[in-house]
Amino acid sequence: MRFTTYYFIILFLFSLAFSQDIKVRKEVLQNGLTVLLYENKQAPTVACRLFYVTGSVHENPPNAGLAHLLEHLLFKGTHKLKPDELWSAYQEAGGTDLNAFTSDLMTAYFVNLPRNKVELFLWLEADRMQNAVMREFYSERDVVMEERRMRYDDPPRGRYRETLRTMLYEAYPYRIPTIGWPSSIANLTQEQAEEHYKNYYKPRNAILVFAGDFSADSLLPKIEQYFGKIPAGEAFPEIHLREPEQAGEKRLIVRRNDATPSIDIIFKTPKVEDSAVYALDIAEGVLNGRSGRLYKRLVEEEKLATSASASNSPNKAISTFSVSVSLRPEASPEKAEAIVWEELEKLKKELVNEREFQKVLNNAYASQLRGLTDMAGVATNLAWYEMFGSYTLYLNWAKSLETVKREAVQNAASRYFTRSNAVVGWLVGN
Numbered sequence: 065m066r067f068t069t070y071y072f073i074i075l076f077l078f079s080l081a082f083s084q085d086i087k088v089r090k091e092v093l094q095n096g097l098t099v100l101l102y103e104n105k106q107a108p109t110v111a112c113r114l115f116y117v118t119g120s121v122h123e124n125p126p127n128a129g130l131a132h133l134l135e136h137l138l139f140k141g142t143h144k145l146k147p148d149e150l151w152s153a154y155q156e157a158g159g160t161d162l163n164a165f166t167s168d169l170m171t172a173y174f175v176n177l178p179r180n181k182v183e184l185f186l187w188l189e190a191d192r193m194q195n196a197v198m199r200e201f202y203s204e205r206d207v208v209m210e211e212r213r214m215r216y217d218d219p220p221r222g223r224y225r226e227t228l229r230t231m232l233y234e235a236y237p238y239r240i241p242t243i244g245w246p247s248s249i250a251n252l253t254q255e256q257a258e259e260h261y262k263n264y265y266k267p268r269n270a271i272l273v274f275a276g277d278f279s280a281d282s283l284l285p286k287i288e289q290y291f292g293k294i295p296a297g298e299a300f301p302e303i304h305l306r307e308p309e310q311a312g313e314k315r316l317i318v319r320r321n322d323a324t325p326s327i328d329i330i331f332k333t334p335k336v337e338d339s340a341v342y343a344l345d346i347a348e349g350v351l352n353g354r355s356g357r358l359y360k361r362l363v364e365e366e367k368l369a370t371s372a373s374a375s376n377s378p379n380k381a382i383s384t385f386s387v388s389v390s391l392r393p394e395a396s397p398e399k400a401e402a403i404v405w406e407e408l409e410k411l412k413k414e415l416v417n418e419r420e421f422q423k424v425l426n427n428a429y430a431s432q433l434r435g436l437t438d439m440a441g442v443a444t445n446l447a448w449y450e451m452f453g454s455y456t457l458y459l460n461w462a463k464s465l466e467t468v469k470r471e472a473v474q475n476a477a478s479r480y481f482t483r484s485n486a487v488v489g490w491l492v493g494n
Contacts, residue, residue, distance in 0.1 A: 095296040096268035102275040110276035111443035112185040121237040129244015132166040142195040157181040179277040190290040201254040220323030266297020275443035316489045325391040328489040336378040343476040348376040349424030368395040411477035415470045428462045
């Protein structure tokens, strides 16, 4: 009885929060710039985000890593700003969490600013969108080469994870590493970077987001003032490649004595808009966490592992579901993998019990409620899901989980958790 009461309290609080607080305003300028505005007065700061829809999926193997290198170069100043002056301008204005990242789909620039300094973001980013100068190209290319060495080539899990990814995607350009290959990075040219910037760092491919203490009515005219006259730029051509059906189970065994032994099993799943993705989110909740089935079996009962997790990763075009297990040094990877498959088979053969199902929903609601207090996270997620298709996917995610039936979880597990759809990796000692 207490469990059911708690469940409905969570539902009520979540519905109340969304009905009163989550009002996102979306505008699209004539040049194609998408603007998302979320007013929240909990603190006198604003999370500012500018996302460009350009990443490694828009690259070919010979120029892999171009979008990531360009991210680095765009901190080297403009015709108006010398190198490091952009950083210092934000820092002197009280900016925090100033950074950028590149993914397979996006390149993002972000900072959190006091509410009276938001116009600085508009001025600096409109300037960076139009007037960037590719200073220090070759030294920055060397920095990226070193970054690749430290993150991917030297650590035991670096090349292991990278190889798993290229095995997972046969055709779709998610297989291209965001940082690039050593040989592709070494052959990138300044002319390529300038051409990419000139064509695609433009309003048509950009999403501008603000979340925090500001007035949308006051901010929108300023956005139009700084960005409205910038030419739209070219749109990326649509990616027509589709992933072929996997011919059978794929396996990778990497032997390194300096590695923490681990097992990974990855399945391809539908794109983010597919209803099966919500059912797989429930499956993640059942398997994942210290109270999840995998941890109980592998860590607590069998004592084969130090950690065990599951992750449903929605994405554009193709999503993934993965299981990761960190093994004890003396543990048998064969036995640990067999237990993972046993737990996946249970999801196919048995309905998730009602108590377990509702616990997953409770956690989803609670997690999203907590997330809505973090303006930096809200701004990033609004941009990310707008890139997927609509920011409302993010706002309605937990509510959409409520429509999932237990039978849908069983059906999704049966369809996607199969040997023929699996890429299995072992990272073990010699």
